[in-house]
Amino acid sequence: MKKIVILLLCLLMTGCSAVRIDTNSVDNIIGVILSKENNLYNRIGKGYKYYIPKGVTYIDTNELNDKLYSNGIYYYLYIDTVGYFYKTNISYTEDGSAYYSKNLKYASTGYLDIKKDNEKYHITFVYNYSKIEALVDEENINEVILNASYILSTVKFNDNIVGLSLNEEYLANTEEVYSLFESKKTAEHFLQYIDEESEK
Numbered sequence: 001m002k003k004i005v006i007l008l009l010c011l012l013m014t015g016c017s018a019v020r021i022d023t024n025s026v027d028n029i030i031g032v033i034l035s036k037e038n039n040l041y042n043r044i045g046k047g048y049k050y051y052i053p054k055g056v057t058y059i060d061t062n063e064l065n066d067k068l069y070s071n072g073i074y075y076y077l078y079i080d081t082v083g084y085f086y087k088t089n090i091s092y093t094e095d096g097s098a099y100y101s102k103n104l105k106y107a108s109t110g111y112l113d114i115k116k117d118n119e120k121y122h123i124t125f126v127y128n129y130s131k132i133e134a135l136v137d138e139e140n141i142n143e144v145i146l147n148a149s150y151i152l153s154t155v156k157f158n159d160n161i162v163g164l165s166l167n168e169e170y171l172a173n174t175e176e177v178y179s180l181f182e183s184k185k186t187a188e189h190f191l192q193y194i195d196e197e198s199e200k
Helices: 002-014 026-034 081-085 138-153 159-166 187-199
Strands: 048-050 057-062 065-070 073-079 100-105 109-117 120-127 130-136
Touching: 026 100, 026 109, 026 138, 065 138, 073 138, 081 159, 109 138, 120 138, 130 138
Parallel strands: none
Antiparallel strands: 057 065, 065 073, 073 130, 100 109, 109 120, 120 130
């Protein structure tokens, strides 16, 4: 009996809590995820790192553009190291005619813009000096917003690497010609030495 009481007290004192996200509302998804500090990461790039949620697969990187994939949908992630380095302000005007359009102000700033494009929906999600774009069917919007929220909220920059990558003097290449097969001594000197020896 004593062991059960101690076990129950330990469980109550640890303060573990699970947060269930109502994924039926875009506002709720971004509100819950972006309002929390999240230090997870499982993907590292040149001067940045971020977390890819379970079910999303990393495909490829081209400079600061990462291509991700989940359930038949491609996510195109752009990391804005220049904007981060110079702390550029993001300006966005909400569009009342869009499917969804909202400025975001949580730990960082950004916006979420969803517009109908023929039979698909074009998602542009900018947050934390990063942007995700995807073209999806209407029934996949909430899933993509959920994954994109986790990815964008976890982007962290390495100030030293970002600074070095933008420093032109540090990255400037200086060329020097090396000739591996040229002799440092000329044959004349060698022949002169042999001539001098043979004269003796």
